[in-house]
Each structure stands twice: as C-alpha cells, then as structure tokens.
Amino acid sequence: MTDARQTAAIIGGGVIGGGWAARFLLMGWDVRVHDPDPEAERKIGDVLAGARRALPMLYDVALPDEGTLTFHNSVGEAVTGAAWVQESVPERLDLKHRVFAEIQSHLDPEAVIGSSTSGFKPSELQQGAKDPTQILVTHPFNPVYLLPLVELVPGDTHDPRAVAWAEEVLTGLGMAPLRVRAEIDAHIADRFLEAVWREALWLIKDGIATTAEIDEAIRMGFGLRWAQMGLFETYRIAGGEAGMRHFIEQFGPALAWPWTKLMDVPELDDALIDRIAAQSDAQSGHLSIRELERLRDDNLVAMLRALRQQGSAAGAHLNAHEAQIAPAIADASPLVTVRRTVPVDWTDYNGHMNEGRYGQVFSDAADFVMRLVGADADYIASGLSYFTVETTVKYLAETHAGAPFHVVTQVLEGAGKKLKLYHEMRGEDGTVQATCEQMLIHVSLETRRSCPPRADVEKKVEELAASHGAGA
Template sequence: MSAVAAILGAGATGAGWAARFALMGWEVRVFDPDPAVAERVEAVLARGRRALPGLLDTGLPPEGEVIFAARISEAVRAADWIQESVPDRLDLKRTLYQKVQEHCADEAILASSTSGFTPSALQGQAARRCPILVAHPVRPVYLLPLVELVGAPDAPKATLERAGEMLRGIGMVPLQMRHESDGHIAGRLMESLWREALWLVNDGIATTAQIDAALRLGAGLVWAQMGPFETARIAAGEAGMADVLAKAAPDLAAPRSHLTDVPDLTDSLVRRIADQSDAQSGDRSAADLERQRDTNLVGLLRALKWTGGGAGAHLRTLDAARQPDLDDITRPVVTQDRAVPLDWTDYNGHMTESRYLFAFADATDRFMEMIGCDADYIAQGSSFFTAETHIRHLAEAHAGQRFRVETTVIEGAGKKMHLFHRMLSGETLLATGEHLLLHVSLDTRRTTPPGPEVARRLAEIAHAHAALPRPEGIGRAVGQKPG
C-alpha cells in the first residue's frame, strides 16, 4: 500500500506539494474549498511532469493518484503526512489544526508551509499534543529540494527524524533548524534582500529590471553553487574567513544598506514598481514565466549535478540510490530507466539526435560498472574504449517521456565487447544503438585483455545472451532499407 499525503490548501505552495508527493508515488488527497482547485492542481502537476522526471538520470516511481476530498476528515484520515498550506493567518491555522487532530492518526506528521510562524506559535493551546512542525519549502516545490524543517523545543526528536526521512524519500533536502525563529533561515535572508530592492527603486537608484539583472548575472549564479560564506572564503584566499571579517568590519560599522527599514509603500512607489515590472516582463504571461523558470532551473540543476556542486550533490545521491541492478542475466540488461530532460529537446520539439548517443553512452557506462569496470578498476589503469557506433532513430521522444535501455551482449571475449542497446518507451521501440568497444591499457593506449574478474563477468553474460533471439537491426549499414 502506498503512502498517503493530505494537502490542506492548494494555492501555489500547496499544489506544488501535491505534485511533489504524487510524482514520487504517494497517494495525494487535496482539501481546498475553491471550485477551481482541481484545475489549478492539474496545471501544477503538468508542469511537474514536464520538469522533474528529466532532472534525474533514473526513473521515478509510478505517479500516485490525486484525490480531491470534500471534507477535511476525508483528506487526513489515515494520512501519513499532512501538509497545511492555507494563508498565513494564525487564527485560521489553529482552527484548522483542531479539526485535523480530531480525525488524523496519532503517528501522522502534521506540518505547515508557513513562511513566518514558529511551531510553538502554531501549536498554541492545542488540546492534543500532536506535534505541529514547520516544513517550509521553496517554490516550485515539485522541482527545488530545500525544505526548512523546524520543531518546537519540546517536539520529540524521533518525530523530527521521521519527518526528515520521509522528506528525503520524496527527493527533498530537509534543513533542520537548530532553534525556532520567525521567518526561518531562507525567509529572513530573502526579506533582507527584498527590503533593499524596494529601497533601490524608492530612491531612484535602480529599476526592477536592473536589480533582477544584478542578481541574475552575478551573485545569483555564484550562490547557486555556494553560499555567501564560501564565496567570501574564496575571496580571502589563504588568509581565511578571519581576514574577510576584519576587512569587512569598517563597512559593516557604516552600512550602506537598509537592514530593517522599509520604504513607505505609497501609491506612487507601488505604481512605479508595477509599471517597471510589467515593462520588464513584456507580453509574457505568468504561465510563460513559470515555464521558462522551470526550464532554466532544470538546466542549472543538471549542470550542478555534473560537477557535484550545490544541489547537484543531492541529485547525484538520488541517482546512485536508484540505479538498476544486474539480476537476471538470461534477459537483456536494463541499463537505463529515466525520462527525457528538458535540455535534451531541439527545435523540432523532440529529443535531439546527439542525446540518443548520450543515452546509449550512459547505458554502456552503466553496463561497464555492472561487470566490474568501475571507477576503481579504471583508476588501476584499464578501461573500454568505443571503436564503432551505429544508431537508428525509429520514433520520437519528448521532454518528460520515460524510457529504458535494454542491453544485449553480442560478443564478450578477448579484448572485444560488442553491445546492442534497445531504447523503449513502454513497448514502443524508439531507437537502437550498436557499439563495439575494445579493452585498452590507459598507460600504453593499446588494446589489452581485461582483468580476470571483468572478463569472467562479461563472458558469463555473453554466454547467457547467446541463447536470446538475435536483435533485429544488428549489423545494419547506413541507408539500408528495412527487411
């Protein structure tokens, strides 16, 4: 039986939570009295389906069912996780929790998306001490991993640990705060930046477009991979952070920024900001901007995954835990099970031809790991090099489409490894890739027999696959007609 998440309030944040849980295989029950809730949640789910699966190099579980509950009791009964995302009004939240605690299981995790209130404030004088946690995400929730996890001082440690484990299970990174604080961590940092941005416009120093450009083209790119402390540490060189702080002291003593002051949001200032922002966005709708944002985020996150920096380290860990294993060698080996990323598509709207080779190369690399030609083996001075490749493009694949690669060993003796990959989406054959590899010494760059264990594993699979039907399309030449 799948885990169940109850989502109470399905605005931008709540709908994002619903999409995150559903795309990670949970059953989701949504309670929101708004008549347009189903349409809104489905729109967010569609954006999540487009973006999240391609972020990983491994497949997501089957999508969970999303159910719209007519009553709070229907949503929370037997739910494992209850996420409240109603407007940030303390009286509204406390009233809601009283109703929830009449019907939820004692062991359920009850969490709020609040950006401002502490768990102690949310708990109030609840009749039943079902700990209320804060699980504050960053939008879009279905794509970004951060969630600030906060408990009241008396919250059971086991409850926080269990909540953290469940969040990691849906691909998120719980950042557990050491103490309660209004605004948490990310909120306080963003509020300071927001105050300063308002002053820059108010004082006529910069427009909204200039402020966004200053962050988009500078600090924002740096902060995507390392935060302000590590960035300052680099600037200090070998002198270290103590030197940075010593040099910063005079500036901090006479601050140039407005740390706590807020300009009066007069009609004139509001109009100026609104006009500048509208001009900045041009004719792009909010939906257009969200689509562009998600596409850009996937590209940035995948680049960070390549280097292992920032959020990329988390994505690498998720992929490593989901890699297919080598189990039944009497069948073609599944070497890839994933979705087409957004940045793999071209001007025709489908997966570009270079990415077919990319996917087949990943399949070959995974097969090499399975037979023992892994990082440790390669570090000892041997590997396989590809000598020849032939790819057939048989059907289109689009962003977010799930596919798998099934690999058959045609030959695996001596210095040769002859592989035939079939790329399938369901039962539809998308492409085939035939690859001849040679085992080489990395010292001499010449062919050499593989190590005994690699040779044994390769020969064992090749022998088992020899009993399989010969794959259709093997040995074909470019331009050769079917049949």
C-alpha cells in the same frame, strides 16, 4: 511507518500545497488533497503537469512509480490514515489553529503534521493543539517539486522521534531539510529575502532602479554565485588567499556606512504599489504565468544539472538522491539498460535532442552492461576496463525535452576481448527513436592496450551473450 507506499494529505492546494502534492506524488506517495476552492483540482493539475515535465529531467534514472492522487471534500476524509499531513492554508494563525484541531481529531497519533508557514513559529502554531508535539514547521521554497531546501523547525515542544522521521521522509522525497536550531520569526531564509526586498522597495521608491534592473543585478551576478556557494563561502573567496579574515578587514567598515535602509521600511502606499506593478508588467507582462513557470523550471533544471556534473552544492545532493532511487543492476529479458527523461539541456536550436547526446545515452547503456558482468568501479580501479572502439548510430525519430525513453540492449558478441552490443532507444509508446551498434574491446588501463578480461568477467560476458542468442 514502513508501508511499501505511504499516504500524504495536503490541506490547502494553492501554489505551495500543489507543489507539495507533486513532490510526494512523483516520489511514489499516494496523495489526498483537501481545498474548498472549486478550482483546486484544475490548479493542482496545472502544477502537476509542470512537475511531471520538469522533475524527472533532474535525474538520470526513472523516478519511482507515481502514487495515486485523490481529492476530498473534508479535512477528516483527507487525513484519515495519512502518515504525513502538509498544511498549506493562508497565513492566518486563527485559521491554522482551526485546521490543526480538525486534522488532529481524525489523524493517527503517530503521523506528522508539517506546516508550510513562512513566518509563524512552531510555538505559535502549537497553541491549543491536542498534541503539540505532532506539529512541526516544514517551510519549503517555490517550486516545491524542484527546489530541495525545506526549513525544518521543531520548536521547544516536539517529539525527537517525529523530527527524525520527518527528516527521513523529506530526504526520501529528494529534499534537503535544514534543521533550524531555535524558533525565530520567518525562520532563516525568508529573513534574508525580507532584507533584500526592503532594500529593493527603497531603490524603486527613490527612482534609482526599476524592477527589471534589480532583477538583472541579482540574476546576472551574485544570484548565480549564491546558488552554488551561499553567502559566507562567496565572501571567503572575495578575501583572496588571506580568506575570510581579510575580507572582513577590507569590507567590514562598510557596515557603518549609510549604504542601506534596512532599519527603515518605506510605506507601501498606493503610489509605490502602482509603480512596482507597472514596472513589473513592463518587465514580464508579455509572458503568461505558465510561460514564466516553464522558463523558470527549464533554467533551474539546467543549472541544477550543471551543479550535478560538478558534484557541487545542490548538485551533490541530487547525485546522492539519485543513488538512492536508482534500480538495482540485474539481468532481465528484455535487458533495459537506460530508463529516463530527456533533460532540457540536451536539446538544440532545432528543439530536439542533439545527436551528441545519443552517444551519452548509448554510453550509459554500455556502462550498465559492464556493471552487470562485473566490470564495475572496483574492476576499473583494479586497472581493467572496456573501451568503445566503434559505433554506428542511426537516428530514426525526433525526441524532445521532457520525453521519457528507455534503451533495450542485446549482446551480439561476447568472447575473448570483444563485447559487441546493439541498442534500441525507444519512446514511451515503443517507437524506436535511434539504434546503435557498438564494439568494445577489453583493455589494461596500465598499458592502454587490449588484453583478456579477468576470468569471472569473461565468463559472465559469455553467459550473457549466450542468453541473448549471440551467434545463433
């Protein structure tokens, strides 16, 4: 399975199936979708529009060229020739069995079938299958195109090669596969969610809290901690210098206290359902689903980018994936030094990109040139580098969150200690949005004063300047 472009089939185009389609498509896979819903194409189009806007903002490089999306009238037509099939039909075991039988009657024996099921075990899904080893649980989290976690549950009947390849594919999509070591109902993450959900139902039924108050308790407190540290690391810190043992000694006895009702579930009768629905309407009913999704996506992008800046948790995962998809450093004409999308955390109260971020863009462009001439990380570690000593930036047109752009750079001067660059930041349609003239001086990091570059770097700078017509 080493084709330059792979094909994925998505069977079931609801919220989760649409998210899978977007994730595969934006990571360069061709995607075939089958869903009997006559509105499937429109609904997936809405999800894809959100993904096209949000996912590129997570990265500081351009995503792979987008694949081709097609819709098909039958399961067989969609899966024929596919290397990966993602099943996302409703949570009915009899329906899934019928779908798997139809898939396997047309599918390449080497292909993998991933199921998005949130509750069924692999052994249940594999019952009566033509080839049980082909079916795995690959349970994602909404929105699939942004959240990296996917629970990979092979089950007892599996082909180790298929599981290894599944991990490779999922990682290549920018996801973080969590191998679940044993079959269990609802896998791992949803068991936590179910526990919180049950307790929340009791808090509402007993009149202790509303939906808004419960959500506020999560998002303003432990939810943010969990996003970066998880459960046990959070509690280890709560134990102070003595660590987890001290935490358990202090708070372990609380497990015997009647704090929760997790072993007792309230009946979801009409009265409780009406109360929850009314409170949720009061909390969020003034926003459409699209508005809520956009708010959610913008918040997640900003949080994940913050974690990227710290190299922590999901941010470290994103940094590693960016290194995989970043283009090779190479000279070209014109020299495109930056190609990316404006992230939401780069915009200000006027709704456009803040002027301080242009400095980041042109700094990144200069870093590209430095790496191109050999002044890379190893060169800097040796004690030599280029410092910017002067910039002149002109702001010519607005740009907004989600807008793709690129920077074209020209070397105006490259001789001795001097490296003078001219950058143009251009929008997707070629409009010049900003320009920057930048002077860099070569320095010794030991003395923090100017000094000549190493001979090989100086030669490359001179050659690049000559190729750009410097001094002509």
